[in-house]
Amino acid sequence: MKKRKIEIMDTTLRDGEQTSGVSFSAAEKLTIAKLLVEELHVDRIEVASARVSEGEFQAVKGITEWASKHGHLDKVEILTFVDGGQSIDWMKRAGAIVQNLLTKGSLNHLTHQLKKTPEQHFSEIKIAIESALKEGITTNVYLEDWSNGMRNSEEYVFQYLDFLTKQPVARILLPDTLGILTPSETYEYFSKITIKYPDIHFDFHAHNDYDLAVANVMEGIKAGAKGLHLTVNGMGERAGNAPLASVVAVINDFFKDEVQTSVKETALYSVSKLIEAFSGFGVPVNKPVVGENVFTQTAGIHADGDNKNNLYFNDLMPKRFGRKRQYALGKTSGKANIEKNLQELGLELNNEDLKKVTQRIIELGDKKELVTKEDLPYIISDVLHSNLHEEKITIESYVLTHSKGLKPSTTVAVRIDGELYEEHAQGDGQFDAFMNALGKLYKRKKMALPKLVDYAVRIPPGSTSDALCETIITWKIKDNKFVTRGLDSDQTVSAIKATKKMLNI
DSSP: OOOEEOEEEEOTTTTGGGSTTOOOOHHHHHHHHHIIIIISOOSEEEEEETTSOHHHHHHHHHHHHHHHHTTOGGGEEEEEEOSTTHHHHHHHHHTOOEEEEEEEOSHHHIIIIIOOOHHHHHHHHHHHHHHHHHTTOEEEEEEETHHHHHHHOHHHHHHHHHHHTTSSOSEEEEEOTTSOOOHHHHHHHHHHHHHHSTTSOEEEEOBOTTSOHHHHHHHHHHTTOOEEEEBGGGOOSTTOBOBHHHHHHHHHHHSTTTEEOOOOGGGHHHHHHHHHHHHOOOOOTTSTTTSTTTTEEOSHHHHHHHHTTOTTOOSOOGGGGTOOOEEOBSTTOHHHHHHHHHHHHTOOOOHHHHHHHHHHHHHHHHTTOOBOGGGHHHHHHHHHHHTSSOOSEEEEEEEEEOOTTSOOEEEEEEEETTEEEEEEEEOSSHHHHHHHHHHHHHHHHTOOOOEEEEEEEEOOTTOOTTSOEEEEEEEEETTEEEEEEEEESSHHHHHHHHHHHHHHO
């Protein structure tokens, strides 16, 4: 059976830019247009509304000049208005050749916003379409508030469609402008129209106010929609539009025997990240397909299942979207997650050492610290080296203070061979105060304390500032130098851990 082609019209640069606080520069718009057409392979892009501003005009002109040179001009669409030819004139000067004419798809909008009869509206639309045709401009027509029109004034919608299907238009665009449709309504309304006008190209434009946009798109496809309007990352006014990545994945997995699109799945994530950067509109980490966490297994039982015949995989395999499956490291990870990360690093531990590393990661997880794969070698080194020396000296407790206008101070309690000692001191910093208190305590015991000759702090490459930092301290006693390391989410505590190792060495 031959698959039905669904046209994808991306409206990130027009409807998506209506996201509160988002405004793309002309250079960003051109870059995004190129990516959408040449990397993602969408069929059409709606890039602007006519007559908005001089900046918008220059942005569109840049896009049309590029599109004309590369044979894409018929893919570039502009939202226009029934305004006595002003939008057409704007388009001509901007170099665009496809208009998406905004008209009233509900009697309520027509009566209360335009205060006109259907006949008056249709007459003006006919003139706008004919004027565009004379200028070589192709017309698609939006029926604004179409969904409410079908709910409340279906007779008007069909009166309008009877008129419109006789006009020289390429496509009729049916938007759920206020995001009010349920999936069952979408199928019912769309079916009525496609059954009555089987040869007309109808697009569906879904909004996500009830989080039903993707479900509604699915019903629109079933009911015979020939085109879909989508945005990258679901950008758009209010709750946004139907998200491009989710819809493409749904089509490829649930309609694969019936319909197809031209969109390149492997480019979805990279384009999403670029538009996230340009727009400042953050993508939720749990957003399907493009969210940072959606290919991350957190529970250890899931990683264990993946090791045993991929029990927790579904069809949304990360490599489809140019991504990789990850296994989070935290208090719910378990050994299986850690083993998966060790495999990627080319490391292997015996069961006893693996248990110790797992326990340390659980401890960090309880403190809400984010542990990354890149942290693992440092954790392993810290855990395994901690067990090399018998602990005759333990730092039982300490209080670190740092107040404006006062020198940092530390009170420390240290147990040496079973006996507890306590000392207090000030210093130039918290760790300096700690070392001064330790020095006073050792002096009382008539014990020698090595000299600190180098102190370095680093975050493991690929880690984050709220996870781990490693403190590397070089000590000197007589003519011998040795190094100890401490690992913790707090810099001073990691230095104290390195010092504790030094005391026992």
